[in-house]
Amino acid sequence: MNKVHFQSEEELVMAIRQGDERALGIVYKTYFPMILHFITHNTGTEQEAKDIYQEAMMIFYENMHDPDFELSCKVKTYVYSVSRRLWLKKLTQRNKYVGKIDDFESFIPFVKDEVDPEEQDAQFKAMNEALSQLGEPCRTILEDFFINDFSMQQITDKMGYTNTDNAKNQKYKCLMRLKKIFFSKYQI
């Protein structure tokens, strides 16, 4: 990836909101050292820093694509604050939190969780297991239909079915199976 410069932070944020991968990559690579430093100085490892950072970036990304979300501070501060909060949570879960964190940046304390991670996590895990049990070609068909918004004709052509009815039938079966597995793992 070539170096791309954005004139200002507003421009960068705008680019991310529009789904510019390069802008996201710049943010990712610019602030990872900061988080790596923060976590390794608070009893973490490099791998843990990567996991926490990616989780924080996920939250950042999702919030940026939420039209109601307003970024009230610098991207750097936001990423740091989210990572910090996630790391604190992890330390508390492990009973390793001793009441003191070495900070290297200013941060905004979050009063409530920006997202509801418990429910999201459960959904995420259930879907991951369901999809791996479902296997191919069902996964590709469902992804093309629900995510990539392919028409049934496109799917028929792509997967090599003789006609759209066959494809529709196949998609129906796949969806029913996925539903069954998913709800056996995830109770609502």
Place this chain on the structure above:
Amino acid sequence: MITQEIQEQIESYVAEKMPAAEKASFEKMMQQDKHLAEAVRQHQVMVNSFATFSRRTKLKKQFDSFHKEWKEESKEQPFIYTYGVRAFWRNHMTTVAVAASVAVITVFSTIFMTNYLRSLEHQQVSNYAELKKENNHIKKRLSDISASLQQDVTTAADYAASATGFMISPNGYIVTNRHVVSGADEVYVESTNYENIRQRYKAKVIHKDQKLDLALLKISDSTFKPLAYMPYALNTRETDLGESVYTLAYPREDIVYGDGAISAHTGNDGDTSKYQISVPVNPGNSGAPLLDAKGNLVGIVTGKNPNEDGAAFAIKSKHLFTLVQEIPADSLLEPLTLPRKNYMHYLRRPDQIKKLQGLVFNVKVYKK
């Protein structure tokens, strides 16, 4: 059951692709049919989590590729490390500084102290001689003599060291210097009273005090009969300068009398636990009792300064008193009472010596 046809309706309703007219009738159906409503809701949840899942997996893949790029770039320009080192220094500078200064202080003080102590030790050795009579040179001389005379006389002296000790309680406790019995495997005590009756007992080391250089022995021989009383008394007060004192000791096989006076209230290098005395002493005098004119025990002879004439040292008797107090009761085989009543203060000195003679022992130390 949900047929394929209904399922497609649900899908288009959830995806909001249903024509308006059809949508109205479908919503009416949902209100009437609970199962249909539930199926719609479930479909919605599943499609949502499916979308989240695939979006996140895609994003995760993207992040991983960013991470890989970052790793490669940071390898080219390892700014992360300089950042890390600088920040490390900034955060831990005080700790490091304290640790380093402690290390420096420890190292130099250790070097200084060990050198200082070593030099001190030399000084002590040169200015102070313990009066234990080492038998090695005698042995050597004896063997030389025996070789020249073609006679076998070595059996007479096969002990490693000899010095003096004296009894401090009627049931057979004997005091001597610690340096006399250090490294001893067996200890025997011998005395000859004024009627020239010789006694020899096996003794056991009960207690040693490194600081005071005192040792407590106990006669462990079955042939020993406890005495009725001790003729002398232990003086716990400090004796005045110039007070006339005398000692009885075994610098050789016969008991030797020596007299003089208290010359100073401190011993070698200002050691306040000792007196300096002007009594002529020789190796073998270690552990000899020091008595005043009335026959009160005022000290225990311990050493001399080889560089100064007539400068010998004796441990003050009050330390013997504190030593006895400090010995744990369970390490004593029999109760130990120090003599507090003097039965010989009215006697002339030769008569005092007659009384004491049997209580002063030649301590012989054997090493295997």
